[in-house]
Amino acid sequence: MTTQFGGLLREWRETRKLSQLDLGLSANVSARHISFLETGRARPSRAMVLNLGTVLDVPRGSRNALLHAAGFAPSYRARGLDDAEMAPVTAALDWMLERHMPYPAFALDRHWTIVQANEMAQMLLAQMRLGEGANLIEALVEGSALSANIENWPEVAQHLAQRLHSEAAHLGGDAYLEKMAAKLTAQAGCATPDLMNGSQAIVPTRYRLGETTLSLFSTMSQFSNAEDIALADWRIEHLFPADEATRQVLETLAAGS
Template sequence: MTTQFGNLLKEWRQTRKLSQLDLGLSADVSARHISFLETGRARPSRAMVLNLSAVLEAPRDTRNAMLHAAGFAPSYRARGLDEADMIPIKDALEWMLERHMPYPAMVLDRHWKVIRANATADLLLTQMGLGEGTSLIEALVDDTGLPAIIENWPEVAQHMVQRLRAESAHIGGDAYLDAMAARLSEQVHGATLDLSSGSKAVVPTRYRLGELTLSFFSTMSQFSTAEDIALADWRIEHLFPADEQTRELLVRLAAGGS
């Protein structure tokens, strides 16, 4: 007879495309024991639940769910940035955002909601009708939002579809990310794409703001040892100018020019 924990374990093992033998080897237990855990013939210890969920790279909230299913208290929680043990994290975020000036940088959660933004990012977001607390994904799937001001929208959207699907797959599936990827895919279905894009080092995003066009590419940073539920999902996106015109404009803005 299977158990809730056994079902979760099997579901995540299959999500990661691992056999019972593969999982057992990585977790340093026998495939037979993995089978017994999945069928309910054996009960896991708390340490075993944490070991297996770590090997499966399950998100922190899923690890809590696996612990609960096995009869144990959760190990992970979401903290506010003003809590004492989060102060160094808050300081690190502010340091990264401010040191990236005059270029835009922002902190995003799993669903691309803007948690924090530096002054340049805040200025650009305001010009786009966005700000802290809003979701960039929602703006991407809104025809009157970002698609209306991104000059190379079809190729950018194609990359965003791939990114959303990859992020969903990494966390074992996310219905929201999958739905947004499907909506974006429908928007660009049949669109004419730049077939030479594969020859580029990166595909920049070109924003048209009034008479100006700003071109950016971005990099992502994460906290590699995060145990907090929310923090484990946060990414810091650093935008860099993809051409000299954009760089010069950002430098002038930072200097108080026009």
């Protein structure tokens, strides 16, 4: 009879589109052993659970679930930014955000809540009545001033929907992200496929800021060796000007702040 652990293992293996042989080769065990683990004919050691979690790229919180299902205590926990162990992380985060000035940058959690933002990001977000602690994706899908001031919203909405689908898939499924992706797809409308023809190297987001339009694109950073549950899901978004006019506006705003 399939154990709770075996069922979870099979779900993650299928989510990652691996056969039992593929997973066995990557985890340095036989496909037969993987089969026995999934059906409950064999019980994993703690080391085996952690090994399989690593091979399957299971998020830290879900690795705890695998450990619990196999009868072991959790290995990962979530710490606050004020935790003493997080001091080096906090310093690194501050450094990245501050050094990105005069351009906007902010850190987001797995559900797009703004964890921290630099001065320029705070300035721009304040124009939309948003700030640290706000949920960025909800602000976008709920018809806020943010989405209303994005000139190429259908195009941006479709790209964001694809990104949310990818993030949900990495997490092994996330109902919240899938719901937000569906809302974004609906808002994008039927004209979006014509816009996404691959003719541009990047698709910038064009924000209206008063009488000015800021054209921005983003890059993303993560803590690659994070073992903390929350930290492993954080993303640091660095926004860059997509044209010279935007660069000049941001530099002028920063000089006057």
